[in-house]
Amino acid sequence: MGEIVTTLSLPADVHAHTGCIGCGACVRACPAGCLQPGGREVTRCLSFLTQKKGVLTPEEEAAVRKGGLIWGCDVCQDVCPMNRNARPTRVGLLSEDLVQFVEAGQIDTLCKTRAFGFRGPAVLHRNYGIVHGAPAHTITAEN
Ligand code: SF4
Ligand code: SF4
Numbered sequence: 001m002g003e004i005v006t007t008l009s010l011p012a013d014v015h016a017h018t019g020c021i022g023c024g025a026c027v028r029a030c031p032a033g034c035l036q037p038g039g040r041e042v043t044r045c046l047s048f049l050t051q052k053k054g055v056l057t058p059e060e061e062a063a064v065r066k067g068g069l070i071w072g073c074d075v076c077q078d079v080c081p082m083n084r085n086a087r088p089t090r091v092g093l094l095s096e097d098l099v100q101f102v103e104a105g106q107i108d109t110l111c112k113t114r115a116f117g118f119r120g121p122a123v124l125h126r127n128y129g130i131v132h133g134a135p136a137h138t139i140t141a142e143n
Contacts, residue, residue, distance in 0.1 A: 010091065019082070026076035031067050035076060046073035050127050051119055061130050070102060070127035071116050104128050 027035045034044035042048055046067040049060050056064065067073060077083055089095050099110060107124045111117030116124070 021081065023081060025079045025081065029075050029079040031073070031075060032063050051123065053119065053123055056126070056130070064127060064130045065133075068131055070124055070131055102128070104132075 022037075024037065027037060032044045032046050032049075034041040044063065046063065046069065049056065049064050050067075050069060050071050050073070052060075099114060102110065102124070104125065107128065108121045111121040111124065
């Protein structure tokens with residue numbers, strides 16, 4: 001779940017039904033195994049780990065490498081039936097010109113204009129190194 005604080009004037013939306021029906025699809029699909037029927041282990045979540053600053057533990061690195069993404073995750077959102085009929089946002093800024101694939105040479109420039117740059121380029125470079133198999137001792141994310 002996220003929240004955007006803005007002074008932009010936007011039309012009111014219909015409140016979505018957000019109740020969980022307990023289908024377990026998110027638990028089964030989570031690539032990090034951090035969701036359990038009784039709760040979740042946030043510190044193993046790939047969204048958390050790929051935004052965490054500093055050097056990751058070997059276990060955290062292994063999880064990020066296995067996930068294969070250098071930023072975020074949201075698999076649980078993709079599989080949740082409560083999101084099945086979600087309509088694309090009408091806010092163009094949030095739906096146009098999305099970045100799906102990033103090369104190492106693009107990271108510094110993209111971090112100046114994209115929301116994911118808020119953590120600084122070092123975190124993205126670290127994650128890129130992990131996912132693409134850089135030697136562990138070269139992977140840092142100090143800003
Ligand atoms: S964002 Fe990914 S890793 Fe985190 S709980 Fe959801 S599916 Fe699991
Ligand atoms: S996938 Fe959605 S509806 Fe199903 S258990 Fe997870 S949060 Fe609840």
